[in-house]
Amino acid sequence: MATQASRTAGRLMLSPAVILLLLWMIVPLGMTIYFSFLRFNLLMPGTEAFTGFENYSYFFTDPAFWPALVNTLVLVTGVLAITVGGGIALAVLLDQPMWGQGLVRVLVIAPFFVMPSVSALVWKNMLMNPVNGLFAALARGLGLPPIDFFADIPLASIIVIVAWQWLPFATLILFTAMQSLDREQMEAAEMDGAGPLWRFVHLTLPHLTRAMTVVVLIQTIFLLSVFAEILVTTNGGPGTASTTLTFLVYMQSMLQFDVGLGSAGGIVAVLLANIVAIFLMRMIGKNLEA
Amino acid sequence: MGEIVLSQVRKSFGGTSVIQGIDLRIEDGEFVVFVGPSGCGKSTLLRLIAGLEDTTSGTIAIDGHDATSLPPAKRGLAMVFQSYALYPHMSVRKNIAFPLRMAGISAEEQERKVQAAAKVLNLAPYLDRKPSQLSGGQRQRVAIGRAIVREPSAFLFDEPLSNLDAALRVSMRQEISELHQSLKTTMIYVTHDQVEAMTMADKIVVLNAGRIEQVGSPLELYKTPANLFVASFIGSPKMNLVEGPEAAKHGAHTLGVRPEHIDIVAEGPWSGTVGICEHLGSDTFLKVHVEGLGALTVRAGGEVDLVHGAPIRLAPQPDKLHRFDGAGEALAKALA
Numbered sequence: 001m002a003t004q005a006s007r008t009a010g011r012l013m014l015s016p017a018v019i020l021l022l023l024w025m026i027v028p029l030g031m032t033i034y035f036s037f038l039r040f041n042l043l044m045p046g047t048e049a050f051t052g053f054e055n056y057s058y059f060f061t062d063p064a065f066w067p068a069l070v071n072t073l074v075l076v077t078g079v080l081a082i083t084v085g086g087g088i089a090l091a092v093l094l095d096q097p098m099w100g101q102g103l104v105r106v107l108v109i110a111p112f113f114v115m116p117s118v119s120a121l122v123w124k125n126m127l128m129n130p131v132n133g134l135f136a137a138l139a140r141g142l143g144l145p146p147i148d149f150f151a152d153i154p155l156a157s158i159i160v161i162v163a164w165q166w167l168p169f170a171t172l173i174l175f176t177a178m179q180s181l182d183r184e185q186m187e188a189a190e191m192d193g194a195g196p197l198w199r200f201v202h203l204t205l206p207h208l209t210r211a212m213t214v215v216v217l218i219q220t221i222f223l224l225s226v227f228a229e230i231l232v233t234t235n236g237g238p239g240t241a242s243t244t245l246t247f248l249v250y251m252q253s254m255l256q257f258d259v260g261l262g263s264a265g266g267i268v269a270v271l272l273a274n275i276v277a278i279f280l281m282r283m284i285g286k287n288l289e290a
Numbered sequence: 291m292g293e294i295v296l297s298q299v300r301k302s303f304g305g306t307s308v309i310q311g312i313d314l315r316i317e318d319g320e321f322v323v324f325v326g327p328s329g330c331g332k333s334t335l336l337r338l339i340a341g342l343e344d345t346t347s348g349t350i351a352i353d354g355h356d357a358t359s360l361p362p363a364k365r366g367l368a369m370v371f372q373s374y375a376l377y378p379h380m381s382v383r384k385n386i387a388f389p390l391r392m393a394g395i396s397a398e399e400q401e402r403k404v405q406a407a408a409k410v411l412n413l414a415p416y417l418d419r420k421p422s423q424l425s426g427g428q429r430q431r432v433a434i435g436r437a438i439v440r441e442p443s444a445f446l447f448d449e450p451l452s453n454l455d456a457a458l459r460v461s462m463r464q465e466i467s468e469l470h471q472s473l474k475t476t477m478i479y480v481t482h483d484q485v486e487a488m489t490m491a492d493k494i495v496v497l498n499a500g501r502i503e504q505v506g507s508p509l510e511l512y513k514t515p516a517n518l519f520v521a522s523f524i525g526s527p528k529m530n531l532v533e534g535p536e537a538a539k540h541g542a543h544t545l546g547v548r549p550e551h552i553d554i555v556a557e558g559p560w561s562g563t564v565g566i567c568e569h570l571g572s573d574t575f576l577k578v579h580v581e582g583l584g585a586l587t588v589r590a591g592g593e594v595d596l597v598h599g600a601p602i603r604l605a606p607q608p609d610k611l612h613r614f615d616g617a618g619e620a621l622a623k624a625l626a
């Protein structure tokens with residue numbers, strides 16, 4: 001890539017892929033923006049008309065909007081906290097020499113391969129069900145009243161399910177980082193008289209910051225759009241207790257057939273994702289610099 | 291104080307025995323070098339002394355007290371690792387002060403000791419840098435600084451210079467020797483480089499496959515190697531080893547003669563032709579193909595200039611011949 005000619009050739013070769021990717025992104029985004037300014041209800045075909053920011057004002061004044069925004073942020077932070085914390089704990093455990101290490105590692109990774117809807121169904125029907133669920137049986141065994149998870153603590157239950165799915169990802173990334181930790185550093189600290197807790201806090205954790213940053217950034221992108229787990233378990237309810245922005249958009253465009261309103265919600269969700277991303281990059285992005 | 295006594299120390303990893311019964315006495319203030327080929331167990335032995343590995347059997351006594359089951363921090367030893375093992379998130383100052391901080395020493399006292407160490411090691415301008423902003427030699431100095439502030443009863447070095455370039459190695463080697471002269475603290479130094487061993491040690495311990503082959507001062511090992519292994523390991527270039535009738539003539543299975551103990555003389559008993567001729571300026575190393583003996587390395591004066599294929603006659607210095615029996619053990623010196 002040194003000469004003028006090779007640079008030009010490089011750009012030419014790249015351009016089809018870049019243009020295709022751009023179209024792939026720009027066209028749906030452009031259409032969504034366009035729809036968001038239209039009155040466009042599938043139940044009333046032929047009445048499409050330009051309405052300015054009317055859809056947006058409907059979306060913002062929707063009584064479900066603020067709860068959905070808060071729920072989204074709670075869901076994301078909750079899952080991040082559990083997966084990063086649990087991931088570090090599991091990474092530390094997996095790093096210990098033990099019998100059957102290979103098998104245990106595969107088992108830890110396994111939840112990641114289960115489809116979100118399937119795992120949500122399993123949690124809903126086999127574990128958290130207040131009548132037939134395992135947790136209810138355990139509670140009864142202990143003489144406690146079973147918890148009706150999706151009625152009483154719907155958002156927390158969803159956080160647990162989603163965290164269970166993302167824990168393997170976090171564990172995998174953190175465990176890989178853990179293995180690159182210099183043993184001699186640990187031994188030097190041991191000889192210098194640092195206890196295990198001190199070594200963990202001052203050597204292991206700083207070593208893991210970059211991996212933690214990667215986990216937080218990547219998971220945030222996916223967690224902002226969690227959908228199947230909510231649809232399968234609570235359907236956003238009771239009331240708006242487990243409605244997130246993604247789910248609100250779905251309810252408006254698919255259940256109320258209001259494409260214009262749904263599009264406006266979609267754009268709001270895109271903006272929110274960008275705000276969160278900028279915020280995160282400002283806060284922890286510097287960890288990624290070498 | 292820093293007297294370390296190993297008795298019948300053994301170490302196995304799983305089924306493989308890596309250290310096979312080591313008895314060794316290291317006197318207070320001595321500079322001891324463990325030398326041996328890569329994989330012979332030098333690091334493992336050092337780590338056993340440090341307490342980073344548990345002995346399988348045997349005892350380690352430090353200053354007369356049994357330290358076999360003491361944790362590393364309680365042994366009063368400081369170690370300098372091959373990878374330096376600096377804490378990457380801490381400044382040089384914090385790295386050096388770290389053991390003091392762990393020992394609960396006051397901040398002023400820490401700073402005083404760090405400054406003193408930085409002065410000795412020429413690190414004063416770098417105290418606020420992170421390890422990643424230092425060169426290899428500077429990192430090594432920081433690692434040494436971290437070891438000295440503890441005022442340990444002995445220093446342990448595991449191939450501390452092997453990541454440095456050749457010129458820096460020589461100067462760091464001298465710095466460590468000087469440090470030993472001024473501190474007079476026991477030092478145990480592991481290396482696979484016999485030049486480092488010869489130049490630095492008061493006492494060299496030659497290890498091979500988890501066993502001690504010989505212990506002695508550099509010149510003892512050079513002059514009277516106990517066996518073929520030590521003979522060929524110590525000295526550069528390597529000792530020439532000759533078997534067959536020529537060795538039998540001297541009543542040995544193997545005859546050893548160092549390159550510097552072969553003279554080029556017109557009426558020498560060995561005749562051959564020059565293979566290659568390496569000029570170092572001060573010396574010239576000749577590879578000579580001698581009839582009936584094979585290739586011999588000969589060290590000659592710097593002004594010797596011979597071309598490939600030149601005929602040459604050689605004479606070994608008779609009082610410098612080493613004789614070994616069939617098992618590789620040294621026999622008494624050949625009588626002149």
Ligand SMILES: Nc1ncnc2c1ncn2[C@@H]1O[C@H](COP(=O)(O)OP(=O)(O)O)[C@@H](O)[C@H]1O
Nearest residue numbers: 303304308326327328329330331332333334335
């Ligand atoms: N933790 C360990 N587990 C199993 N084998 C080991 C371990 N540490 C060292 N060894 C083995 O012990 C032998 C000696 O290793 P080491 O002491 O590092 O050699 P050196 O430092 O002399 O090069 C090697 O064969 C090595 O494979």
Ligand SMILES: [Mg+2]
Nearest residue numbers: 332333334449
């Ligand atoms: Mg080693």
